[in-house]
Amino acid sequence: MTDLADLLNAERSGAVARHGGRDYGFAEFRAAVGHWCELLADQPEIRYALFCHDAYPFAVLLFALWHCGKQVTLAANNRPGTAQQLQQAGCRLIGDWEAGFDYRLEQNPNFRPAFSRLQTQPVRLEIFTSGSTGAAKSIVKNLGQLQAEVDTLEKLWGKTLADSRILATVSQQHIYGLLFRVLWPLAAGRCFHSQTALDAEHLVAQAGAGPACWVASPAHLKRLDP
Template sequence: MTTSLIHQILLSAPQQQLLAIEDDQVFTAAHLRYDCNALMTQLSLCPQTNIGILCQHSWHFLVALLACQQLGKRPVVFSNIQPRQAQEYAKQWQCLCDIPEVIASTNAISVSHLNKTSSSTNYPFAAIDSQQALLTLYTSGSTGQPSAVDKRLAQLELEAQTLEAQFGSHIVPNALFVGTVAHYHIYGILFRLLWPLLTQRVFDCTLIQTEENLQSLLATPLCFISSPAFLSRLTDMPSIQSQQVSFSSGGPLTIASAQATYKQLGNYPFEVYGSTETGGIAWRQQTQAAKPWRKFDLLSLSINDGCLTVNSPYIEGGKFMTQDCVTLHDDNHFSLQGRADRIVKIAEKRISLDALEHNLNACDGIVDCAVIAIAANKPGPNENQAKAQQLRIGAVVVLDAAWQQTYQAQGHSWLWKNIRQQLKGLIEPVALPRQIRVQAVIPKNQQAKRSYVELEKLFQ
């Protein structure tokens, strides 16, 4: 039996051991035992094995996760728990929930009433075999519908131990774990909850939403769990003198954002590359442009059909082929070269949408952009030619203040001509954007990843 380390907290942690905070409220090991027991009493009456978790509050989520596993049930962790979507899940699954409108309209079990007061009662908790404790996570769905991924608790705990072995020496013992990323994605589960719990550090249940939220905490030593989107906004924050440790995951971090984080927080962020399917694959601190990635220990890497394949104990089945094109420098280091599923064929030419985005981002007047292939609805004389002609390039752009003003005055044709002029000679003519949409921001999902589903809707 591989005993779960996190469930040992339920069994053996001192009653007053501090686990989490929220504003002026504290959550101890005694609170965890009390709340788990209260929820287990209700959950034990449910015959279902698979139990959905729809919890916006980090403490509720943790209690729901552990209560399910104590009863031998499988938690199903959804990646989108916005109220309307959560209501749909709660109609299909037996769910544990803290969203008022979902509780009111479905048979979801409420966890909002949990009485967070300590108790001296002995609770019927048991040691859990982490190899047998399964949970289902969902991908973010940034490129389509979310997909279910099964994980063993042992895999998540092993990965949290790897994080401590790799980064623990950079974090002071009394650092508070805070984050901008949701606790119900694998990045948030590992970095905001499991890692601090397994290393007897404290996490903050409150999700940081703005730079002002972060600013108010900077007098405290932090382990800041964030995203490229948030770190890119640190340039707008007043400069401070601190030495904070930060992490970034969920998408590429620009060298400019890495440098801004260094200026504001005193350290370059640790970037983590991975996915729900693979767990963490590699990390780097981008102290210079194009810094290679270093793989985590316990993993081995190879290339198949130009794409990175990962052999990892964090993966059910042990191996997963990504859609990321890479260059291997040695057994431990590699560089990302874009996504294989971001290469399209137009007029018999292979076009890298990632490379096109890179060139478009370098254009004067453009702050951010996203490029997708869209259907042109123009059939050709034969099937193969029809397929080639049915794809065109669409670009969504965010303009700086000067260009936005000129765009509003002179219109879309001015913008289209200027962008095409800047791209001329850099890319194949067939790769020039045929349709351009101007937006205030690039659409992103709850995990701060680009939502290609939302981007496609802009061209419908």
């Protein structure tokens, strides 16, 4: 397991994520985060509302924002009403809020930017409950809390998963998907798939010949064709 606070200084080989039909290695991930850090560091806004359909560009932007000292809010969706509320709350929008957003993922993997270790307490992430029992409520997590959660997940199921690839039906915009689909695989060195895998056929086609873990929800599983 790698400490998320020092993830980008790790020495790691192999794929971080599969996105757009190919695997992205750790050097490419680090270079993309570094590129976005250069773009965001001098921007005056402190609060950013992040929304991405796919998990790999989400991870790139999330770590870039954290390393720039920005406060990140994860939006539950990218509908116009949500965008308006977040902007009124002082957030700058970043990600899939408008068509054609350029994630600039194709960076030279030989570009090795320097990253300072993240301070776990100042790093803040605002997420929202699903609102299933009323209006969605804001919850703030720091990086230390998120690290403790992924450490626990690895302790419970790391040996079972081994080198499985991670696919998911759930969105990384919510805490379940964020932990199981993005942060835990990053810390454990498992490759995660960027696109949502909503059915078993997609799972089989995308996972390939190796072992895979499918992160789903009871409601989704109950609707599957036996």
